[in-house]
Amino acid sequence: MIKRTIFFGNPAYLSTRNEQLVVGFRECENKEDKTIPIEDLGFIVLEHPQITITNGLIRKLIENKTAVITCNAQHLPTGFLQPLQGHSEQTERYRHQLNASIPLKKNLWQQTVIAKIKNQALHFKRLGKNPLRLKRYVKEVKTADHDNQEALAAAFYFQNLFDIPDFSRNQKGIAPNNLLNYGYAILRAVAARALVSSGLLPSVGIFHSNKYNAYTLADDVMEPYRPFVDQVVYDIVETGANIENLTTQIKSELLMIPALDVKIDGKMSPLMNAMSRTTNSLWECFYGSSRKILYPEMSLHFADV
Known part of the structure; x- marks a missing residue:
């Protein structure tokens, strides 16, 4: 439901x-x-x-x-x-999460970055833009993404996503940064809700570790989902709507993000349900029954990566 x-x-x-x-x-x-x-x-x-x-x-x-x-x-x-207790095995799951090894976390972050850049490339392909450079970034992602291919890919991606001169991703930058901020905030709440329901601590990340950030793990797992928000924002921009202000109409479209259809594990699912599958697969990695996080992908074939 x-x-x-x-x-x-x-x-x-x-x-x-x-x-x-x-x-x-x-x-x-x-x-x-x-x-x-x-x-x-x-x-x-x-x-x-x-x-x-x-x-x-x-x-x-x-x-x-x-x-x-x-x-x-x-x-x-x-x-x-959020509730103080979101899962019946919460204490046990916290223990496995907190005891996760450094090599495991590095591998999980590598998987996350690869999934994110692949979705950025698929988004470009969907828009008729050239994804080859993003595909090259995917191949360069090493364990823990030591060379920061994520940042390189993001800079190129946003410089070429919108047909807006001098656009770059900046929280206080020109529109549609305001739309992206709003959409990512909704996505972050979706990720945090799913993590709590899976019995995990949103404040203990696999990569993000800012001591002032209470949702570092949410910021980790939402990364491959960001291009789905970008897709919604891109479609709004293309309508020619006034994007300088967050109108009620624009917000209503961004608030549909949790219900977006995304492809995960070969099947279509509402984004909020897909996020729950992602967080549950992450728990399985912490527990040791799996080594792979399940992330969604844009509904285009990506056979040559």
């Missing part, structure tokens, strides 16, 4: 009744309450500062493993509410 993503961009009073999320509009006396089954919810995004949410609803959302995402004054997702 595909879980729903609900966005709240106006003042509202959110509570619960009969296992439903109840949306009240206290400033509009003539507006009837709306209800949504909590079991259908995968993500809710709270953007407006005048949203009130009851503790009873928060408890039920956490029990349902619904990700509650809050936004800052610039309307970008900045907070993520």
Whole structure:
């Protein structure tokens, strides 16, 4: 079942009744309450500062493993509410994760970088752009990506992805960096939610290790998924829409990212479900029953890499 993503961009009073999320509009006396089954919810995004949410609803959302995402004054997702316990074997899984060997982590990061650059190349091929240079980067990725082929590939990829003079990937750069920031923030929440559900610590990465970053493992596993966000942003740019501001329409399209169809293990699956398969395969690597992380790929053949 595909879980729903609900966005709240106006003042509202959110509570619960009969296992439903109840949306009240206290400033509009003539507006009837709306209800949504909590079991259908995968993500809710709270953007407006005048949203009130009851503790009873928060408890039920956490029990349902619904990700509650809050936004800052610039309307970008900045907070993520998660349960303290997301899996029945959580302590055991933490132990295996924390005891993972350095060689294993290096190998897992190599797999991750290869999967990411392959998807960037497939995205180029889908757009009719030349992917040969990206394919060469794939072949140069060594264990732990010591030569930083990921950064080289990313620089080339973004310099040539959009037909925008002098565009480069920079969080504070020109549009559509604002769209990419928003899409990646949603993707990060999807990754963190899946990691918690798989009984893993999002704060202990296989490569990323910034002590100020509480979601280093989420930042690791989301890397091969980034090109799917890029695809959505590219399609928005191509419509000719005004991308200087994150309009309600643009945000509604970016909020569909968890439900995107992606190809994983030869089959199509919603992105949020694919992410759960990725995080579960990562747990199997930590446990020792597998040596391969399962990542999605763009739905184009990549036989010659």
